[in-house]
Amino acid sequence: MSGQGLIRLHHVPWGRSFRVLFLLCEMGITPDEIIRYSIGDRAMREPGLTGVSPAGRIPALEIDGITIFESSAILQYLCESRPEYGFGRPPGHAERVRFLELMSFAETMASLIEQLNMNHLFLRPPAKASPTVVKLNTLRLKGTLAALEGMIGCDYLLPSGFSAADAMAGFNLFAAPYYVRTDGFPKLTAYWERLQARPGFQAAAAIEGPQTFYAQEFYEVPQDV
Numbered sequence: 086m087s088g089q090g091l092i093r094l095h096h097v098p099w100g101r102s103f104r105v106l107f108l109l110c111e112m113g114i115t116p117d118e119i120i121r122y123s124i125g126d127r128a129m130r131e132p133g134l135t136g137v138s139p140a141g142r143i144p145a146l147e148i149d150g151i152t153i154f155e156s157s158a159i160l161q162y163l164c165e166s167r168p169e170y171g172f173g174r175p176p177g178h179a180e181r182v183r184f185l186e187l188m189s190f191a192e193t194m195a196s197l198i199e200q201l202n203m204n205h206l207f208l209r210p211p212a213k214a215s216p217t218v219v220k221l222n223t224l225r226l227k228g229t230l231a232a233l234e235g236m237i238g239c240d241y242l243l244p245s246g247f248s249a250a251d252a253m254a255g256f257n258l259f260a261a262p263y264y265v266r267t268d269g270f271p272k273l274t275a276y277w278e279r280l281q282a283r284p285g286f287q288a289a290a291a292i293e294g295p296q297t298f299y300a301q302e303f304y305e306v307p308q309d310v
């Protein structure tokens with residue numbers, strides 16, 4: 086396998102970069118260095134990050150003498166450069182198309198979570214969250230969870246077993262229950278428990294420590310819409 090040189094992850098704890106940490110841990114790889122940021126940090130707009138991720142977003146990964154940004158691209162690179170773990174589904178594989186769909190669909194979900202984070206957590210007076218937008222995005226997020234629920238036929242998202250698509254989903258399933266009650270999604274709930282029980286998830290979660298991003302257990306949709 087490849088994997089020469091220093092591995093440095095640009096990271097926000099329990100942000101999308103958790104996906105990278107999770108897959109690396111599944112491969113038994115611990116980054117040599119994790120540079121931690123907080124959302125809103127000036128450091129996210131400075132060259133230490135923008136030099137490796139031009140829009141100043143995490144994750145970015147320095148590995149094998151190259152740098153990569155975008156979580157899905159990073160995960161696909163890790164799968165391709167380290168095929169011995171079997172976490173990708175290469176061209177010609179029977180699950181290839183569903184794998185590609187799931188890798189992108191995770192970002193459809195995450196963009197809704199990001200909008201809800203913005204409205205519930207980050208807007209400060211005089212800026213005001215829009216109850217209508219919160220309601221719509223919550224419903225849309227619920228719709229994506231229902232879609233995922235319908236796709237789970239086996240232990241993981243793909244019938245042949247754990248893949249990078251599950252690492253993509255891991256961040257979403259950590260964050261989505263702060264906005265959508267998941268008791269109506271029994272398969273998803275059991276799947277999330279299976280993901281959390283994996284040694285790679287537990288190793289990544291131990292590196293993360295307790296989440297401090299969400300101050301409440303659940304964020305209700307405002308009732309005045």
Ligand SMILES: N[C@@H](CCC(=O)N[C@@H](CS)C(=O)NCC(=O)O)C(=O)O
Nearest residue numbers: 100101141142143144155156157192
């Ligand atoms: N599609 C990108 C999204 C990256 C992204 O937006 N990350 C968020 C954290 S989860 C971020 O860096 N936000 C900082 C900002 O918006 O300033 C990916 O999957 O890597």
